[in-house]
Amino acid sequence: MSLSLYNTATRSIETFKAITAGKVGIYLCGATVQAEPHIGHIRSGVNFDILRRWLIHSGYDVCFIRNVTDIDDKILHKAVHENSPWWAVAMKYERAFTEAYRALNVMPPTYEPRATGHITQMIALIERLVERGYAYAPGNGDLYLEVRKLASYLTLSGQKLDDLLPAGDADESMKRDPRDFALWKGSKPGEPSWPTPWGDGRPGWHLECSAMAHAYLGEEFDIHGGGLDLIFPHHENEIAQSQAAGYGFARVWMHNAWVTASGEKMSKSLGNSLIVREILKRVRGIELRWYLGSAHYRSMLEFSFEALEESAIAFRRIESFLQRAAEYGEVKPAISGEFKAAMDDDLAVPAVLALISGWLRAGNTAISEANTSAICDAASKIRGALEVLGCDPFDAAFTADQASVSSNKKEVLDGLIAGLLQEREEARARKDFASADRIRDRISSLGITIEDTASGPRWSIS
């Protein structure tokens, strides 16, 4: 069985076939860095990170491009609002995104191109579009793409040109058709601009992705991803620009659904509490990742703090098993056939969660029976799955924080608690349960949980 993925362009699940055997080129629309990342932004990052990890595990050499759009209307507005240069605003939020990606163990892209670094490529693309007769400069400094000349325009979103409302992104009177969109915008006083053969100006919103995808992935590449809300206009316009230039562009289009709050798309009911940085005050990065990755990428994820907390507790159960299992022997992550089948089926992560539940139950039973091979078997399968999901608790990305607590401090703590536990065991042995419970209460009041197991008591920080 091989990998199948849902292609928005054909609205069906197709067997994935790389253009070049063994290699996959992916372009993911990254952030327009104009505000702090919220969990919707980062869900997209996590979903496509899972795709990337699965492709890597499947043996592909993956070239993953995720852009940063660092020049755009909203950034300019924000700059005025924050009373700071537009480039400082863009940099500030780009850092916030990078930090959020890092906290959630999203692999850094192979390359992360910024729009402002690719003005040359954008101008070259426009020149090509003008030459081929698809773009025109009406003389007001703007350049537009003439969408009516493209037979395939709007095939991704399945709309008809005449049903669309006119684009409101520029002076209507200069357009040949109100649906034509701006490739390039003539400069206005006080705004950043770059020189072009048609006068100074700045890029329109969609151009950068076409230009950068072409620069790093070539005329035709395997997968283009992004949020559902980018299908129109952003991705339609990318296709329009690229195909008008004569490029094949993306073969497979993948879109992640958004995070909703009370049934509504999150950006509508924006709350500061849904900013990644704020959520990370409540749960760890690995737990937030587990939560965001747990629903199928094409399903809406209805956010609530209750669901987040519940999901985090479920994850800690898995983590706790793996920690115990590690005491029985070396656990090597392994990919089971069932796991592979689920992932190959358009990344059926929810099915994977059901598999993990089964392995977890078997593993816990094996621990109570001290069946080392069964313990390691369950733990291996779970770790193999978690690795692909980017949620392996032993991943250095997550252990780095804990490692900063120096190991000799840990030894001191272990020694102190071991002493107390020994006292408690002695009390229990002489059936002095009052004293035993007093010791346990004292330890747990410090936030340490005591569990009595067949092989003696174990402690953990709760």
Added chain:
RNA sequence: GGUGGAGUGGCCGAGAGGCGAGGCUCGGGACUGCAAAUCCCGCUACACGGGUUCAAAUCCCGUCUCCACCUCCA
């Protein structure tokens, strides 16, 4: 107006003609001095009305409700 999606048990969340995903909560039980952890059992759901079929959550027709996109969107 156009286009697309959704409605599943107390909650979250899969599935897409047959033999009830899974998790959480709740109830019962095992283990335990008591806890904790863990395991076992239980709680039989698919918006509504028709239809097709031996068989429908799944297909068809109709209806209701909600959400999204139609040039700021992940």
